[in-house]
Amino acid sequence: MNDGVVKLVQGARLTPTQRRIAHCLVEHGAKAAYLSAAEVAELAGVSQPSVTRFAMALGYSGYPALRRELRTLTDGEPAEPAGRNAMQRAVAAETDHLRRLGEQLDRLDDVRAAAELLVASRPLPVLGLRAAAPLAAYFGYFAAKAFPDVRVLDGGGTSLLDRLDQARAAGASAMLAIVLPRYPRETVEAVREAKAAGLAVVAITDSAVSPVAESADVVLPAAVGTQLVFDLHTGPMAMAMVLLQAMCDAAPEPVQRRLEQFEATAAQRHIFLA
Template sequence: MSGSDSPAARLQTLFEGHRLTPTQRRIAHSMVRRAAEVPFLSSVELAELAGVSQPSVTRFAVALGFDGYPALRRHLREVVPSAEPAPRAAGHNEYQQAVVAEIENLRHLAEALADPAPVREAGRTLAAGRPLVVLGLRAAAAQAHGFAYFAAKVHPDVRLLNEGGTMLHDRIDAAVRAGASALLCFALPRHPREVLDALAHAREAGLTVVTVADSAFAPVAKVSDLLLPAAVGTGLAFDTACAPMLLGRVLLEAMCDDLPDAQARLEEFDARAAARGLFVE
């Protein structure tokens, strides 16, 4: 996605066009996730954040074309001037701060959606899939389940893969044999190795992989054909995923736009639900 002038988007622009090692991609991923803090971190602090060695951070800066990390940090302070963390608002406790941070993530998502082309492309790809495979494991299982629940109301055949194990590849193969052409993956930290293996297998089997992830530099980027980033909140003990969830709903809308009978299917479902008394009004 483009169209955003947020600190995270500016960082992503800085990294584009560089061939980064897996360790360097991990550093880039960590920087994007904590874009507001990065221009003010030392190399040691960034190394601790990314879980790598301090020399790895130095080599990363050199790979981007800088003399070393201090030069990279000076550059970041120039090109990401809005990234300085705002002081804690008076009277806001840690729970409120987590909400404020999520609001900021949603604002960045809104800016990214100023260019709707990637989402529209993803919507067309998902609408054409018969069946449509939706994958999400561990932290992302809830996002995948929510998307599949609503998608099944408008799409003729949705197959949810939200449990790992030795049968995961088998289920992907079965979907391919049934005619599947696309797989939608929700990938959130911490990223299970099993997801990367499953996406690599899906691409080898001929599926187009569309991924919603927390960063354009998430580990799943290398095994995705189209990656749509939406940041997660990191202020609480467990990450919060309001932006990825909303991006999933936006994808649903884009998919509906390319399903000519989507509205008819919704009306049919509503009629059946009313006849069965499914919902309390």
């Protein structure tokens, strides 16, 4: 993820189609800076006039002017390695995502702010629908070992908002929302409902220009891999575990007590083989 490109599109009021274009530019960085409007449109799955309107929405006379700015912002980014098959390129892209995530974590202000919000919430709702449901369950499984009353909201339908209301009534003050492409409408609406109910929202999502970004109090972006038929979520999973570590660091004594209690119970019940 190129920080310059992110800053270019942050704060702009974009339509859903324009958000897709913005995400495409953020995701593909140096490559997108040398594509024509038609090629960007094909890459983002939109029409060519949409790309032109997107450039104008950012204040440029047209896409050529925006492309010149993109080349300036992405100049010096490493070129894509040659001579690799599709699977190798996909894994290499994930490696690059993790490298950039590591660089992003040079400053932990947002991660620590998110951890403080979530640690203070009892119960702690964790929202993740569709593609994000397994990651929400993964986070919730480990978070429940360290924190009491973690509630994973991984099913949609008419009961989702009921469960959110129940968490708020029980004392929840914040919610973790994991929002991954293709951005389920139900997830975004649930985040808005949570905000309206007074909950602070921490979002783990793929991009700083994700549709959920404008509704979240803290956004923790981690790019997803898009080179295979289905997305790779290595980055968001790493970010989720980094966040959980920060939560444990924010409340070391109670977390340690709960972990020791769990280990004692696990040993007594012979839960694990090793």
